[in-house]
Amino acid sequence: MVVPAWLWIATIAGLLVLLAIDLVIVDRKPHEVTIGEAGRWVAFYVAVAVLFGAGLWLFGDSEAATGFFAGYITEYSLSVDNLFIFLIIMTTFKVPAIHQHKVLLIGILMALVMRGIFIAVGAAVISQFSWVFYIFGAFLIYTAYNLAKTNHDEDDEDFKENAALRIVRRVFPVSDKYHEAKSFVKIDGKRFVTPMFIVIVAIGTTDLLFALDSIPAIFGLTKEPFLVFSANAFALMGLRQLYFLLGGLLSKLVYLSVGLSVILGFIGVKLILEALHTNTFSFLNDGEGLPVPTIGIELSLGVIVGVLAITTVASLIKVKRHPEAAKHVAGTV
Template identity: 70%
Template structure:
């Protein structure tokens, strides 16, 4: 898939316009984002991603469109892991709710720039070394096993990463927020505020998650343009998803297992692809192995199916546990009233 330079520039321009519209409309007057507002923005960004995918289908064909949608859905689902960490970071820095949207916007723009660099490096590595698919595949399977055992880590305490610590050590930082400002002037001297630090924390934290999400999407498409745009649309809708889901995230109790299954599936797909394109001399004398390749259509079915089953079963279990807890509380209250009446009698 040869993407002309003007298509890249037009796509980047369109993404910047979307971000500018979001920034002007939502941050023109800082406020706490409501669930309804977040829901409308999530629907808007999903619609934009769908429209983009339809455009890919019209101009490049169904195969590339399928790769985009599979990559987009995978990146969006894996980004839920980011939301847990974002919540922890927001809490650790005590970010006022009226400014959380701005923090997420700037942090995610930083993450998008860094992911773009990561994607470029990954694309070059894949073109030069086909055996890197073996490494990507094994790493994803390892990550899947780890995720299934440890979960998403939402209960972990936040510890500032090296970049945030360096910024705190090098830059003069105020001890409180100054509205939504990242930089302020006090007595003629410039200071950065905690708002600046939390933006760095959000952006760099997201880059750590790219360590598994970027190999995962390269397992679905090797087209840098599709890899970048799938990441861009997933990240742009992520901050609105943060406000929309809120406490619902903790109800998705089986989400780690679902994401682990997806990562393991893509990891196996990558290994099969590496074997199909094998060039390592110590494997089959450097010749490709006659193994089946997993189609993008089947990949899309597996990804959507796993996410749907995971969500439904999680919500069912949460509701069942809630009903049991409510029943337990009622039983305890009934027993307490009976004990009181017995004493009074």
């Protein structure tokens, strides 16, 4: 797929316009986001992503559109699991409800920049070293294994501060309370960072760790940097509203980690098969590709959608029959 410069510019400009609209309309006045408001925004962002994919289909080709939708759905579904961690962070730091939207906005802006860098580096590495797919594939299978045995109730109930947060606390004095939505404040002539700043760092650095899983996963579906970037961007754009819309539903998705582990494992196997098919290692089959089956993007999209559907239905049935199975995080509704 040949992507002209004007399409990159138009896409990035369009995303910036969406962010500007969001800033003007939603964040103009701090407020607690309602379920209805969140639902309308989620529907809007999903509709924009669908229109973007339809445009790729009409003016590009079906393979590009299918690659975008597969990447978008994968990134969005991985983000749902990440929201559970965001919820724990918000609860741990007791972020006021009226400021949670701003925290997520800044965190996601940071994520867009960091993921853009990751995608550029990943695309450059892949173009030069096809064997990197062996590494990506093995990493995704390893991640899938860890995710499958993860139990949020036991392992993720408490948020553990990472190195970045510990460094911030050592370098800057932290105020003992929130000062509206300010990140920095002067108290008795001395500058402090506020808990708001700490939460923003926590959200941003946590999403950086999430990118280590999601970027290799989407490169396993499409190698086109434009599709990788656009799928990530559209998934992140609607993430904040999804956080408020799902609310207590997050606790009911008890099998989500299992479903995502299946998807990541599937993509990991797909990557390794492609690496074997295009093998360049001289010690393996004299540097020639091996006659192994490869997995097409259409089948990948079908598997992703099917696994997510089964996971969601199975989770809701489980919780309906056994309400005690639902995850619990203080502050969920």
